[in-house]
Structure formats: structure tokens, C-alpha cells
Amino acid sequence: MKTSKETYEELIANIFGLFEVKDYNSALRMTLEEYNLRMKGYLLKVAENEYNAHMIAFANLRAKGTKKNGAPLYDSFNDFYDKKARLAEITGIKNKIASSKLVKIARRIQARKEDNTNGISDI
DSSP states (O other): OOOHHHHHHHHHHHHHHTSOOOOHHHHHHOOHHHHHHHHHHHHHHHHHHHHHHHHHHHHHHHHHOBOTTSOBSOSSHHHHOOHHHHHHHHHTOOSHHHHHHHHHHHHHHHHHHHHHHTTOOOO
């Protein structure tokens, strides 16, 4: 368990490192509410960067990745990366998106198992 001092130092380090605050006095004046809002904003920015990276990777997969029968591994980008679910995870919104993603994954796994029993394998 962290001591109060360790927690405080971690918060100040995050303020300087993640939020790009340069002034020590500004960091000391930051309220916990402001810190939490800035952290949420930072995580949303990270999610947007993840989304962009996944878009590029998806484009590569669509161009190259196919099953033996020539069908693409993923039918749509949302099968590959679910931005709404990722944003919901970050912002703490719990809704049907997460279970929807799990259903899609389960269906994809089941389809792959069926393809493998019919002599079709991934890639």
C-alpha cells in the first residue's frame, strides 16, 4: 500500500508528465476535481490514439489477412476495434456495448471453429 507521500508524488508527477503543466505552483494549486477531469481528458486522448493505430492496422489486415477461402478475417472495422466500447470503458459508462462486444467475439470464435471443422482455417 502506498503512503500518502508516495500518492502525492505520483499525482504531481502525473500533472507534470501527462498534463504538460510546467509551473510547479500551478501543479500545487490544482484541485482533485481538476486533476480527475484532466486525467479523463488524457485517457480520452490515449483512446483516440489507440483508435487511429487500430485503423491503420485494420487497413493492413484487410489488405493482407484472409482465410484460406479468400474471405477477410474481419468483416468490418468494428469487429476489429470497438471505439464506443473503449470510450465507455474510459468514461465509466457501463451499458450494453461491452456485452455486445463479447457476443461478437463469441460469434467470431464459433464461426472460426465451424470453419476449421469444414477444412477452412484462419490466415
